[in-house]
Amino acid sequence: MMNTDEAGTARGVVVVTAAGSEQGSRTAQELLDSGWCVAVTARTVAELARIMPGMSGHRLLAVAADPGDPRQVEQLLDRVLARFGGIDSVLGAESSVASAWRRRTSGEGEAAAA
Template identity: 55%
Template sequence: MSAHTVDLDRGVVLVTDIGRDHGTRVAAEFLAAGWNVAVTARSVTALVRIMAGKPAHRFFAVVADPTDRWQADCILDRVGARFGTINRVVDPTGTVAAAWLMRSDVDAAA
């Protein structure tokens, strides 16, 4: 299966700062609903805790600080390269979501 295979009925969701309990729950809910899910955490340890048993073709993890604007752009680039177009961003800090909305290839209504 191609890394760019996306269920168009669902899409791609990026959940930042997965180390928080809320982020872990949200990511699991989207994954269970059939979405391709990308997550970020500030440490490998936080990612390893939630990665076990996740389908590798629909789950992608990135170690980064989502509050840093440069790293926010890198997160978007890496997720885009892995899954293609990002349809939703769940971002408590707002930095990644702001960068995502500023990109020209994103429909502002998404």
């Protein structure tokens, strides 16, 4: 688990979906190199295992999740939040993850306003 000192040195937290694709893995690596905390996700552990040798560090979280399964998407978001404490952006081809994140974010804003 990341401690607050490590989180404080990062630029923010980005979830990269479809990280098993060439574009997804390149995006994740560029974000890591730029100082972001990055959660990568792909449908299978095999896809993640293929890209992981080039990525490592305390600012990386890899989670296998099917973006078509709302339960798995929610579990993915829960794991990212538990590890990094927040999410600043969701990037990638899997719009269901970004949609779930936006719903959570707008729900938190409504709860805070109440």
